Amino acid sequence: MHNRKLYCSTGTMVGRCNGYNYNYVVEYMPLFAEIIPIDGIELMMLPYYYDKLSEMADLFNRNGLKFPVIHAEKEIGTMISRSEGNDVSEAIELFKLNCEMGAMIGAEKMVLHLWGGAVSDSHVDDNIEVLADLMNIIKPYNIRLLIENIPCTTHSPLENWRKIYKYLPDIGFIFDTRFGAFHNQISEILSEPNIWNSAVVHMHISDYNGKIKEFTKLRPILHPEEGNIDFRAIRAGLDKVDYNGSITLESPVMSENGLDIEKLTKSLKFVRDVLIN
Numbered sequence: 001m002h003n004r005k006l007y008c009s010t011g012t013m014v015g016r017c018n019g020y021n022y023n024y025v026v027e028y029m030p031l032f033a034e035i036i037p038i039d040g041i042e043l044m045m046l047p048y049y050y051d052k053l054s055e056m057a058d059l060f061n062r063n064g065l066k067f068p069v070i071h072a073e074k075e076i077g078t079m080i081s082r083s084e085g086n087d088v089s090e091a092i093e094l095f096k097l098n099c100e101m102g103a104m105i106g107a108e109k110m111v112l113h114l115w116g117g118a119v120s121d122s123h124v125d126d127n128i129e130v131l132a133d134l135m136n137i138i139k140p141y142n143i144r145l146l147i148e149n150i151p152c153t154t155h156s157p158l159e160n161w162r163k164i165y166k167y168l169p170d171i172g173f174i175f176d177t178r179f180g181a182f183h184n185q186i187s188e189i190l191s192e193p194n195i196w197n198s199a200v201v202h203m204h205i206s207d208y209n210g211k212i213k214e215f216t217k218l219r220p221i222l223h224p225e226e227g228n229i230d231f232r233a234i235r236a237g238l239d240k241v242d243y244n245g246s247i248t249l250e251s252p253v254m255s256e257n258g259l260d261i262e263k264l265t266k267s268l269k270f271v272r273d274v275l276i277n
Contacts, residue, residue: 002239004276005246006037007069008268009204011044012252013259020048022056024259026063032261036268042069042248043105045098053097057104069109069202069248070102070143077113077150080130081120088130095134103141109202109246110143111174113150114164120153124160128167135168146174146202149189151182151218158185158192165195174202176250181208181229182218190237201245205231205271223251223267224274231274238275247275 013024029041049056060067072095079091095112102110114131115121131147138145147164149157157179164171173195180186190196207227210217224231249271253260 002242002276003244004238005039005068006268006272006276007040007042007246007248008038008264009042009044009071009248009250011042011071011250012264013254014044014046015252015254017256018254018259020046022049022052023059026059026065028259028261029065030063032265032268035265036272038268039246040066040068042071042111043067043101043107044071045073045101047073047075049101050094050097053101053104057101060105065105067105067107068246069111070098070105070107071111072098072113074113074116077127078116078119080127081115081117081123083119083123083126091130092133092137096137099138099141099143102143107143109146109172109174110138111146111148111202111204114147115152115160116150120151121160122154124155124163128164131164131171132168135171144172144201146172148174148204149176149179149183149185151179151213151215156183156185158183158189161189161192161195165199169198171199172202173200174204175200176204176206177229177231177234178204178206178208178218178221178227178250181227182210182213184212186229186234187237190234190241193241196241196243200243203245203247204250205247205275206249206251221251223263224249224270231270235275247271
């Protein structure tokens with residue numbers, strides 16, 4: 001019997017097209033949660049939020065919303081990779097704000113993009129050195145830091161994971177299915193039992209219909225069964241490694257016309273039925 005948890009990302013319903021309206025999280029999450037039970041919410045941090053952190057945390061806490069996971073702002077990894085001027089020091093300051101927000105909403109895990117942008121993972125050893133500092137910063141917050149298998153231009157996510165794990169064995173990882181398909185590494189990643197047994201504790205679910213490293217196919221972000229990923233094969237792989245971590249749906253349902261709650265509940269049901277139950 002597995003004990004996997006189902007979460008929904010705020011990125012499914014909050015974005016540029018609706019003015020980053022985080023009130024939607026309070027308004028809609030309870031509605032579809034009544035239809036498809038979820039175990040929590042993953043907060044996607046956005047630059048728009050930094051002057052509203054206390055206000056947001058108070059709103060979420062007053063409404064009894066649970067955020068076991070916070071996804072750190074993606075620009076942090078881009079700045080660490082670019083490493084020009086004050087990039088790294090500014091990235092560290094942003095990381096601290098993300099840690100503070102995580103603590104305010106009770107997060108237990110934080111997803112981090114360790115590299116990004118045009119430079120991507122071309123100097124990944126330098127990124128790993130910064131990661132050691134980030135690990136020290138987050139430790140007092142009792143939040144586990146998780147490195148995502150995001151797209152690479154020089155190496156591959158699994159190569160980078162192996163290097164990180166060797167250097168920082170206390171690190172955690174988060175496996176994203178879309179990015180796994182992008183690098184054609186789903187089967188290979190699922191065949192790393194040592195990493196799964198001790199480090200992979202979270203997953204992101206969305207689909208992909210492109211070729212290997214076809215960057216133009218990374219968006220729009222597809223819902224399960226809209227692309228080519230075999231989620232039933234992933235389920236078999238998860239069972240084989242006895243995965244008991246959490247799983248977040250990331251596929252968005254927002255548009256200028258509002259939110260497609262029916263589509264969101266359908267995708268959450270798919271994840272629960274195929275990957276959890």
